Amino acid sequence: MLVLSVRLVDDKPHTIILRPHPLQFGTGRTLRWRDKTGQAQQAWHGFKEHRFLLLDFLRLFEFEPDHEAVRAKEVAQIQTNMARLQAEMVEAQADPGRMNAIVEAGLREARAKTLGHTPRLRDQDQDEDSEECVAGAAVPQRPSRSTDLAFPVSQPPVDPSIAAIATGTLSEALETGITDQKIGALRTAAQQELQIATIKASWIQGKAGEISSELAKLTPFFDEKAQAALAHTEEVRNYVGELLDGIGSLNLYVGEDVVVQTICEGASAPRSEPLTFVQAKKLMDEELAVFEDLDQRFDFESEARFFDALRAHPALIEQVFPTQRCVLVMCVSRRHIDYGDTWTNTVRNEENAKVFMLVRNGQNIHRVFSPVESHLGSARLFPTKADDQSMFFRGIDGNKIRFEDVAYSDALNAHEKHALHYKRFLILAAGLDHRLKLFGDFHDEGESLAFVSQRFQDRWCRFLHDDDAGSMLDGGVARPSYQSWIDSKNAYLRPGSRVLCQWRDLINPDTASGITKRTYQDHGRGFTMTANALSPMECVVAYKDGCDVCVDVHVQIDSYRSDRQFNAKVRVSKFRPNYWDHEEMPYLVLDAVEPEDLRWYIHHRNTRVNHLSYIRFFKQALKLVEAERAAEEPARQALLQALNDGCVGPEHERPALVHRAVIAWRAAHRGKPLPHPQQKATAEWRRLLDQMFSLSREGMGLVAQVQEFAERQGYAPLRLVLSGKSKHVLYAAPQEDECDNRLMPHAWVHRITLTHTKTRFTEVSRKWALLPSKAASETTQHEWPGAQEWVRDSNFSSFERKQEIMGLCERFEQSVAPFLSTPDTATFGQMAADYLAALRDSLDTSKTSVVLPVLAFPIALVSHKNTGEMGYLCIANRRAYRVLASLVPDDDFCAGYIREIKRQMSRSFADQEKFQSLWNRARDIRSDWQLIELDVSAFSGESPYIKAQAIKSVSQAARPPLSALMADWYEKWHKDASRFCRIWHPEAHIDANGKLLIDAMLGIEQPQGYCPVHARLVTYSSHSRDGGVAAPRYARWLDVAPIDAELPECPRPEIGIGMSSSTSEYLNRAEAIAAMTQTETSRGSMLVPSHERPDAPQPPQGVERLLIIPCDEAL
Incomplete structure (x- = not known):
């Protein structure tokens, strides 16, 4: 194997990198191991290189002096194989006998595969000679599976004359005479010729593939020669690379392509001030946001605002630069700004993120651009401890890479490149000092050339680790976000x-x-x-x-x-x-809110990451609070002097007493300003003094006395507070029998105002109240265990309001009774007067339509589970004037009310005939009364009339059902609404089975002949415009069944036929048939029972089907 590289550590060989054998190069295998926890791990490892430590390499390998001859022999073997394969291909194409042998072999293989899929033969067939079976002429064939389509299929022998015709021209075939038998023979011959051609092509493709595989084996051998040449020059290339890196660093030193811009000019920093390198990268928009109001559009084109602010606000300079002589890095923004399209976003956000250096020397501020690419995206000026070897010396399994590992040299190289990035910042700074004296005079004259040395930095420089949590001191009590x-x-x-x-x-x-x-x-x-x-x-x-x-x-x-x-x-x-x-x-x-808190969050650098969302708001809040503090200062000083004169409380706690008293007093007085010290004789000034005095006495036996008072009353104390009006207030948990847990758990506690005598507390007043989690108007003096369990919320505005709302539902029978029978004259007069007042209000709500008041009586209370919105479920009547007209006593006084109601309504109708028809329409008990949903604020006073605009719906089941009974409507509504609402109703309104019990009271009964059915109209129609696909003969029918029975599914139509259906509910069968008959008669059709037409589609048992056919066809 070729030695690609020798990696050095401390100028000594450490790791040897070998190139895999050319025949193995580019392949790979899966590596498996167990981690520290014993979990099995695996990863794919490609054979691109092999690494060995020096000692392992020397132990396992030895030098091969004849390596060139070995490689030449291996290449020659591959070339020999290629020549052999090429010769076989040429020989087969030139020698018909050789090709015929290949074809015969292919046919035999095809027959063998076909026989492998042949059904099992009968016992007598299995005794036949195997050679006869191979011939295949008499063996039955079954259709091949889809997986067999790639194999040629065996065919019986073909007459040569037939084969000649199959492979000849059309005219030659016609001259021989064509019969059905010859056509079958020709088809068989064509299939056999296709099979032979397929075998030939497959063999040639196979040989071509083998040649390609052998040829591919040569490529790694030639690549290896190129790699060997590079390996010979590795030392020179590394040396040249180091020279280029050095030249790049020298270019920074001499200032080539380094841009320096002057921001501010003025006096230099004192010579005693060392040069500070600030680690953390600053963000321009987050720094400027403290002094100016910024928005989403601030980007690199707005940077002039920052430099103008540096010139205008010395405090901004002190905020950005921690010392008078320092260096830091900055970019415009870390935000991703959406400019409207992807390309613009990429280009402009890259500009926003480009890093530059800022240098301060007293009142002199400069901006420096580095030409080094890595500097433009730098995260900080110098590395943190987290940037040490740990970030590079980690293996794929997370274990630390040690000196003894083959990956150590790579990790060391990556670490050196990372260190070079930061070293070049230092070299750039050295050049700025030597060439431009940009940092001013801060070191001895002869020390300049030693700028990059450790000794120089220890003596003349400081490194501020403000981006390294491991190097910072604890900042004290942690503040919340x-x-x-x-x-x-x-x-x-x-x-x-x-x-x-x-x-x-x-x-x-x-x-x-x-x-x-x-x-x-x-x-x-x-x-x-x-x-x-x-x-x-x-x-x-x-x-x-x-x-x-x-x-x-x-x-x-x-x-x-x-x-x-x-x-x-x-x-x-x-x-x-x-x-x-x-x-x-x-x-x-x-x-x-304290101004100190606002200032901290405005100036806290890490919080300013989100400056767009809060800092402008906080600055405005700070102005308001500071203005209030300035206005309060005379009163605060007078209160503090009063504490000093009376020696109230420890001296160091007195300013805090004043502050707590002021917060409570202002919150209790709706933000009013403090009384002026000249108003010391007023009651409010005395309350402030009392407030401070009471606060100074916290813990002086008060808690024990208050607890003793609560126990006398039989209550569990929760919290003792001092109100903004200088009153002691006790929050106490209610007793079990005092809690109202209807619809939702009880949320209120007793708020008891106390007065203190010489020996104990006594009660002044009490009320139900929610226990607040926080209240600026109250100063907590003690809180007992379990108090937080009573910090609850309620959808009711108060305990009294809950009683009022639920009481309206409980009084249903009492409220509706006057409208169910003829009342006396006085009662009717009040009912009609209330309606007239409601009528006038309702008629004024719309200029385009007549809106009448609605008579409504709540029977249940509804609370939405998600939003908490409260509402009534009511029995209502939208035609209240009909109810009053039917109840009028027989005297002129009451009749006058009805005439006035009619006159008011008549004036609102433009169409008087329509009004007369509406007024004279007979009263229908079922259609008049209905269920509606209202907001709890819909009722005003004792009147049962509400505006129609107050009606809302929280349930899809708010529509009336087929049944006339309110109980059936309520059941349907409750089933749907209970999924997303809490529902409460008085027990008197509902029976043990949950049925509503008001139908008999209202006189509502099912109509005569009530036997509900549902009917489905089915229609088939042709999609074809030219009549190519005709609709079926019986294309329309009506299926009718009892309401609790299922209607049959519609038969699926043929292609080209469309189908539609609609379902309706009716009181009984007669009503359904009458409604359909009326509609179809106008269309020239009639309904015929399906059993009269045996050829028509018939319904299942229990369903009646009525065919809809033209009248002339029925005759």
Whole structure:
């Protein structure tokens, strides 16, 4: 084998690389081994080279002086084989006898394969002579399998005259006379000629393939000669490569193709300041974002903004450069910016990622571009400990490559190339110092030429390892990520909270449905704004609306029709992160935000990776909070002085007492500013003093006294807090019999306001409240174990609201009773007056149609499992005026109400005939009452009338069924809605089997003759326009069956015939047949039972089939 290379380590041979034998080169095999854990591993190893350590090589191999003769002999053997194969091919083509022998051998092989697939012979056939079987004339043939198609098929002998005709011309065949027997013989002869030609071609192709294989064996021998020539010159090539690397390094030193740009000029750094090399790569956009507001479009074309900012903001220079004399590397951005197409993205993002050097010497700042390709993509200025030998000295199985391994020399070479990349940075810096004095005066005059030495660097340079976690000190208490910090502050969201809102990112169809419109498109944000906020960002105070915490935004309609301005409601608590597109932070609750936290996240370099999403927002929040602090400073100082004068609390804790009291007071007073020190006589100033005094007494027996109070009341204490109004408040868990677990678990606890006497606490007031996870208006003084289990949420806005909503369902019988029989005059007057008021409101809701109020009575409560939305399931009547007209007492007073209702409705109808028809239509108990779904806010006061716009649907089963009974409709609705909703209903409305019990109360019964059926209309039609494929004779029919029986499947039509079907439900068979008869009579057709036409397709048992045929055909 040829020695390709001798790898040196410390100028001594270490690894010998051999080229495999030419006949083995390019092949390979699978290597198998077990790792440290005992797991079997395998990998494919190709024979491209063999490596041996020096001692193993010397032990296993010896020099072959006659290597050229050995290779020549091996090549000659291959050439001899090729000549032999070529001679066999030429001889067979020139000698008919030789070719005939090949053909006969092929035919015998084909017969043998055919016999191998012949069915088993009878016993008497097996006694026949084997030679006769080989002849094959009398052996029966079976059709060959698909896998036998590649083999020639044996044929019986063919008459030579017939063969001559088969291989001759058409005219010659006609002259001999053609009969059926001759045509069969000609077919047999043609098949045999095809078989012979196939055998000849296969043999020739086989020989050609053998010649190609032998020829391919020669290529590695010739490649080996070229590799041998390269191996002889390896030492020279390595030497030249080292010279070229050295020349490249010298080019950096002398400044060839090195570009230096001046950014700032000024005084130099003091001579005592060493030169600092900063390890981490800085990002231009992330550094500039602290001082300027950037957006997604910032890229390499915007770099002038950064250099202008360096000249304008000395603080930016201090932020980027850690010392007055230092060197660092920087690129524009790490972000992938989408420019619209793939090619532009690639080119421009490569420019954004190109690395350059920045050099600072006092007030002098320069930018340096290196021509070295690897420098343009460098991750840092000098390597980390993670970039040591471990990243190169690892094998394919993860084990460390040691000196004794054959891969050691390759790992060492890769490590040296990696080190050269960083050494060239140092050489570039040395050239900048020698040629341009770019770093200023920081070392002795005679030391310049020793710039790259270890001694020089130890004395005059410093290396800042700010990108190497293993070299950094612990930074103290770990802060949460910026998103976790935001979430923790937004958890303080309560009515009265101060909320900084960025409207474009906060407003979406979930939070502000009144000023947004969904677009249902793949591009864009998925919605459009129907009105735009007048200010992009505002600090507003939150308020409660139902279960939601809301804020108001001042918006303006921007259209050619209107420029109206108004306040729109934004439901902040309904914001869902990552559901709608938003580029920046949507909102931040400022109640517990400290300016020190904002500054830390703004200036923290690792957090600024996400600067586009938060930093502009944080800078605005910081301005607001700092302005508030400046305005509060006189009051804070006066409060601190009051603590000092009264010697309240330890001296070092007093500033914290002031701060905690101020946060609680402002949160409790909806963000109002602190009272001025000149207002010391006011009640609010006294509350602040009381707040600080109470906070200073934490732990002084309060907890034990409060716990003793809770135990007297029979409650388990959860949390003791001091409110923003300087009141002690106890949160206590309710007793079991106080919990309301209907529809969803009980979520409220007792919030008990306490007053403190000399010996104990007593109760001032109490209410049901949710235990907040955080509340800026309350200062927690103690929390008992188990308190977090009661930090719950509820879809109900309050405990009282839950009782009110569910009470409406429980009062169904009481509420509906007046509408089921004629009431007294006073009761009817109230019912009609309520309807008139609701009618006027409903008629005003639309200018194009008449919208009437709906009479509705809740019977169940529904909560959507995903969204938590609450709704009623109601028994409703859309024609309430009919109900009132049928219940009017026999007196003129009540009749007057009906006349007024009729007059109000009549005025709204443009078509008076249509109105009269609607008014005079007879009341239908079944069609009047129905199930509808409403939002829980649809009812106002005690009136049972609601606007039709409040009706919604949470279930596809909200449509009425065939049955007239509400119980059947409810069963169908409940089966569908229970899949995605929680449903609660009063026990009085449902029987033990879950059936609704209100049909008898409402007087609803099944109509006479109720026997539901379903009917399927089947139609066949021809697709052929020219009548090539005719439709079947009986092309249309109607199948009718009981509702609980299955209708038969439609027979599959023939090719060219289309089929369609439709299914409907009817009260009974007669109604189904009557409806179809009416339709078909107008079309000139009639229905005929299928049993009257025996030749027609018949239905299965239990199904009635009615054929639809033209009337003239039926006659």
